[in-house]
Amino acid sequence: MERAGDIIWINGPVMRARMATGLQMLEQVEVGEQHLVGEVIALQGDIATLQVYEETIGLRPGAPVYGLGMPLGVELGPGLMGGIYDGIQRPLEAIEARSGIYISGGIAAPALDRERRWPLEPALTVGQTLHGGETLGAIVETPLVTLRLPVPPDVDGEVTWAAPAGDYRVTDTVARVRTASGERELNLMQRWPVRQPRPSAGRLPPVTPLITGQRVIDTLFPIARGGTAAVPGGFGAGKTVLQQALARWCDADIIIYVGCGERGNEMADVLREFPHLSDPKTGRPLIERTILIANTSNMPVAAREASIYTGITLAEYYRDMGLHVALMADSTSRWAEALREISGRLEEMPAEEGFPAYLPSRLASFYERAGRVSTLSGQEGSVTLIGAVSPPSGDFSEPVTQHTQRFVRVFWALDKALASARHFPAVNWVDSYSGYVEEISPWWAEHVSDAWAAHRARIVDILQGEGRLQEIVRLVGPDTLPDAQRYLLFVARLIKDAFLQQSALDAVDAYSTPPKQAAMLALLANIYDRGLAIIARGAPVGRLQDEVTLWPQVRRLGSTVANQDTTAIAALQEQLYAQLAAIEEDYRHERHSATI
Amino acid sequence: MSDIAQRSDARLHLPTAQYIGAAAINGPLVMVSGVRGVAYGETVQIAGRDGRLRRGRVVEVGADRAVIEVWSGTSGLVAADTSVRFVGRPLEIAVAREMLGRVFSGSGEPLDGLPRPVAERLADVNGLPINPTARQYPRSLIVTGISVIDCMNTLIRGQKLPIFSGSGLPHNELAAQIVRQAHLLEGNEPFAIVFVALGIRHDDAEFFRRSLQESGALNRTAMFLNLASDAPMERIMAPRAGLTLAEHLAFEHDMHVLVIMTDMTNYGEALRELGSQRGEVPSRKGYPGYLYSDLASHYERTGIVRGRKGSITQVPILVMPNDDISHPIPDLTGYITEGQIVLGRELYGQAVYPPINVLPSLSRLMKDGVGEGYTRADHPALSNQLYAAYARVGDIRSLAAVVGEEELSDADRRYLAFGAAFERQFLNQGRDENRSLEQTLDLGWRVLSQLPRDELTRVSEQLLDAHYRPPAAAAGATTNEA
Structure with missing residues (x-):
């Protein structure tokens, strides 16, 4: 490792070095005797500005800076699944083994275990042409994940040697390729700079929903595979609980959970829980x-x-395997606050609320790395990005929320008032939106129910209508409204209790399959239409509310009806119809025209 | 050099470098030129013509220039005549078990007239981040004897649960009651209290001291006092000193440590004062951009780690300026801590004690510390139902304010009755009243039974059968039929 220069100024994680030899922009560096990991973030004359990823207390001017000759990168290969890493991919378990309960500086531990052997099923034959992104071979890393290791994107040539099936370490050579620039050896791992998106053959339209089992998301505000979503909410609104529920239940092949500046106990919770939670598809x-x-x-x-x-770089790597x-x-x-803090120490000119002016472009380039793509080897893979936003005082007009909103297509606005009433997930149905509804409707029609889009639109109508009516109710009370509108308020409350709320702690309710969601949706939409027709005949809303005894059963559908048992929902609908018909009988000959 | 400095030098055999003369003094900051080999973050001792020793740390260092932040005030310093001594180590305090029962200043100097405790070791006050893999997820409930906390916002050992209060509200009384009454459901393990005063009034500090003394906990308490009249810069230091001792007691002496820090708002303001004097770019309301990271570096020094018997639980208290929960300090605190207990002025005005505003209050660790096998099987559902019902009371009250109570439906009127019973019987309790968990949960069911059974959709039918007991008057019909 070459000594590139000396530190001349230190302010927290930001420092300046006088260069002896040329450092590149964004080059990874190591600083001081402890070899603290850092990165070049600015170059001016012979002065390089560095940001250091570890605690810098005790560092002195004059400390050496070493350049690594490559940008900050991560190690990609077998052995990452189930692991926990810090922000620069240092394995926290290995660090604990070395330095005990506290994380001290300057501990170098490779992300991938160098000694462990992996059973490789090679996919190469000698003499074949090999292009970047094509499969080197397969490794079953865990019972849930089979890796089809992609060769680095810049490889292009003829295979001159391929290792037989067997157990290999990540650094063992398993193939040789003759390329234009000479012979190249391939092993099971590769490095990739984190700030550079990995290439793909092209983008595909997001037409398949990412099923999360959360009714308010899948049905009302769905996200597509390869889509982007933001979850903004003040503290206590349930962002983390929702993110963890998504991590638990969504039907992605791989979950990458980034706890960025959050609580230690929360990570301990995930580490404790995930080994015991089973995948809804496989039970692993x-x-x-x-x-x-x-x-x-x-x-x-x-x-x-x-x-x-x-x-995101890890995510792209798995995407490239299809x-x-x-x-x-x-x-x-x-x-974003980390960005602001570093920007402040660099004494850059601040834009809004002290955030640097490049905040929106950084956010954009992050969210743009999501997508459903055709990989270099012609498979289909996707990266779906769900970012929590913690707006100060829950005010969505602040810069991070505002800029994020411009770059995502789904917005799950979490509402403190709902959370206070223990309505979870506290997704506000008026402020939230999804830009994928049109694109994924055909999927629902094909796989679940033809009527899904129509029923969904009905429910959205009711909820929007309720929002408008509540404003009137707040002024004059509910009794002055016509019966049809009071019935709408009643059904809206039913929708909230039965459908939108979902208990993450209830074994049955925690996850709803698409068929169950569609059946519940149909029941609510049908009951609304049926009741409205009876009111139009002159029945007072009070009779519908009081004489139908099955409403509590509707409210408990989420936790009482198992996912496989959608016929029970249809049966309940028939019983409700029967009770409504009994009321309707009294108004059979009356001909009132209802006004809504 | 003073006696203290010589003693610590003799003990540590540290290479120190001394410089005479400061290039500039600006508020708490001292700039020194012509220095060599100064480390970022190292401790500095500064003495002026008056001979008084001040402590500080290096906050920025260049090739031959260092910026020092001085904690105990720069008044009396003369630029040319200031002696600056670089100690060569980050700021450390001596920690020892015998510090329990003692009173210290914010930077760890004894204030009780007794000699300095014999150090078991010197510990860096900044601490190190606990490795998330080493943490053990906290699950043991601490019973406080206060119904609304035990039932709806349980305090878990290893949790950081702040009290958000307003000026004049009884947060000190509440914290003192928690300290007096807190115990585990079972077991009797060694515990200690670390009390950190941050710019509070003298009488508030005295209140805590007396209250701890009366409950017999004073000899298990270490107090770090930075009062309103003390140097604001020392406020930066006080939580670090207190938490460093707490870590020592918890992870070296297997003690269960409860840390009370009051008032974090004053701490944040000291940080802002320093930031503006350093000419930093301010973010919200003039607070520095690193306020979140800085607060987190204290709050995150809470928890339990695998393989050690002790634990650290934090109850920071902060007074929300103008009762504004969106002020940066409560706001950022809420994002870091595992919930919050919010006091409300309206309830206080109605003579409800403790005036805990239930709806914005939350305990994030509660979900895994209550219920079957921990407290009682009905606990989680009961708490949820109380929350949901009380939230509805709020809606109905605002409706009643418009249309009048007479216009409300029967069910709505029963919600109002429930609301009143909840506040008067469940929430309200004596300052010395120590309710058992059983009492609290049964009381919860009693007030909930004011509501019609059909409204209680958050609890299962089985639980309703077991616990729902409507008062005779409200449910005469039901009783007659039965």
Whole structure:
């Protein structure tokens, strides 16, 4: 390692070095005797500005700076599943083994275990032409994840040697390729710079929903595979609980969970729980398809800034194998604050609320790395990005929320008032939206129910109508409204209790399959229409509310009806129809025209 | 050099460098030129013509220039005549078990007239981040004897649960009651209290001291006092000193440590004062951009780690300026801590004690510390139902304010009755009243039974059968039929 220069100025994680030999922009560096990891963030004359990812207390001017000759990167290969890493991909378990309960500086531990052997099923034959992104071979990393290792994108040539099936370490050569620039040896791992998106053959339209089992999301505000979503909410609104529910239940092949500047106990919770939670499809422990990146709020701030890039680069790697990846970043506001903190120490001119002017472009380039793509080897893979936003005082007009909103297509606005009433998930149905409804409607029609889009629109209408009526109710009370409108309020409350609320702690309710969601949706939409017709005949709304005894059963549908048992929902609808018909009987000959 | 400095030098055998003369003094900052080999973050001792020793740390260092932040005030310093001594180590305090029962200043100097405790070791006050993989997820409930906390916002050992209060509200009384009454459901393990005063009034500090003394906990308490009249810069230091001792007691002496820090708002303001004097770019309301990271570096020093018997639980208290929960300090605190207990002026005005505003209050660790196998099987559902019902009371009250109570439906009127019973019987309790968990949960069911059974959709039919007991008057019909 070459000594590139000396430190001349230190202010927290930011420092300047006088260069002896040329450092590149964004080059990874190591600083001081402890070899603290850092990165070049600015070059001016012979002065390089560095940000350092570890605690810098005790560092002195004059300390050496070493250039690594390559940008900050991550190691990609077998052995990452189920692991927990800090913001620059240092394995926290290995660090614990070395330095005990506290994380001390300057501990170098490779992300991939160099000694472990992996059973490789090679896919190459000698003499074949090999292009970047094509499969080197397959490794079953965990029972849930089979890796089809892509060769680095810049490889192009003829295979001159391929290792036979067998057990290999990540650094063992398993193939040789003759390329234009000479012979190249391939092993099971590769390095990739975190700030550079990995290439793909092209983007595909997002037409398949990412099923999460959360009714308010899948049905009302769905997200597509390869889509982007933001979850903004003040503290206590349930962002983390929702993110964890998505990590648990969504039907992605791989989950990457980035705890960016969040609580240590929360990460401990995930680490404790995920090995015991089972995948809804296979029943295997969820941790077998999950990677955690944990840079808690008290860990160095610069590594927090790097953590979401580390996460997305890992996600792209699995995407390139033809897998569907979901990345949860909790929270992007803490990432933006890290950006602000470093910008402040660089004495840059601030834009809004002290954030640097490049905040929107950084956010954009992050969210643009999501997508459903055709990989270099012609498979289909996707990265779905779900970013939590923690707006100060829950005010969505602040810069991070505002800019994020411009770059995502789904917005799940969490509402403090709903959370206070213990309505979870506290997704506000008026402020939230999804830009994927049109594109994924055909999927629902084909796989679940033809009527899904129509029923969904009905429910959205009712909820929107309720929002308008509530304003009147607040002024004059509910009794002055016509019966049809009071019935709408009644059904809206039913929708909230029965459908939108979902208990993450209830074994049955925690996950609703698409057929169950569609059946519940149909019941609510049908009951509304049926009741409205009876009111139009002159029945007072009070009779519908009081004489139908099955409403409590409707409210408990989520937790009482098992996912496989959609016929029970249809049966309940028939019983409700019967009770409504009994009321209707009294008004058979009356001909009132209802006004809504 | 003073006696203290010589003693610590003799003990540590540290290479120190001394410089005479400061290039500039600006508020708490001292700039020194011509220095060599100064480390970022190292401790500095500064003495002026008056001979008084001040402590500080290096906050920025260039090739031959260092910026020092001085904690105990720069008044009396003369630029040319200031002696600056670089100690060569980050700021450390001596920690020892015998510090329990003692009173210290914010920077760890004894204030009780007794000699300095014999150090078991010197610990860096900044601490190090706990590795998330080493953490053990906290699950043991601490019973406080206060119904609304035990039932709806349980305090878990290893949790950081702040009290958000307003000026004049009884947060000190509440914290003192928690300290007096807190115990585990079972077991009797060694515990200690670290009390950190941050710019509070003298009488508030005295209130805590007396209250701890009366409950017999004073000899298990270490107090770090930075009062309103003390140097604001020392406020930066006080939580670090207190938490460093707490970590020592918890992870070296297997003690269960409860840390009370009051008032974090004053701490944040000291940080802002320093930031503006350093000419930093301010973010919200003039607070520095790193306020979140800085607060987190204290709050995150809470928890339990695998393989050690002790634990640290934090109850920071902060007074929300103008009762504004969206002020940066409560706002950022809420994002870091595992919930919050919010006091409300309206309830206080109605003579409800503790005036805990239930709806914005939350305990994030509660979900895994209550219920079957921990407290009682009905606990989680009961708490949820109380929350949902009380939220509805709020809606109905605002409706009643418009249309009048007479116009409300029967069910709505029963919600109002429930609301009143909840506040008067469940929430309200004596300052010395120590309710058992059983009492609290049964009381919860009693007030909930004011509501019609059909409204209680958050609890299962089985639980309703077991616990729902409507008062005779409200449910005469039901009783007659039965």
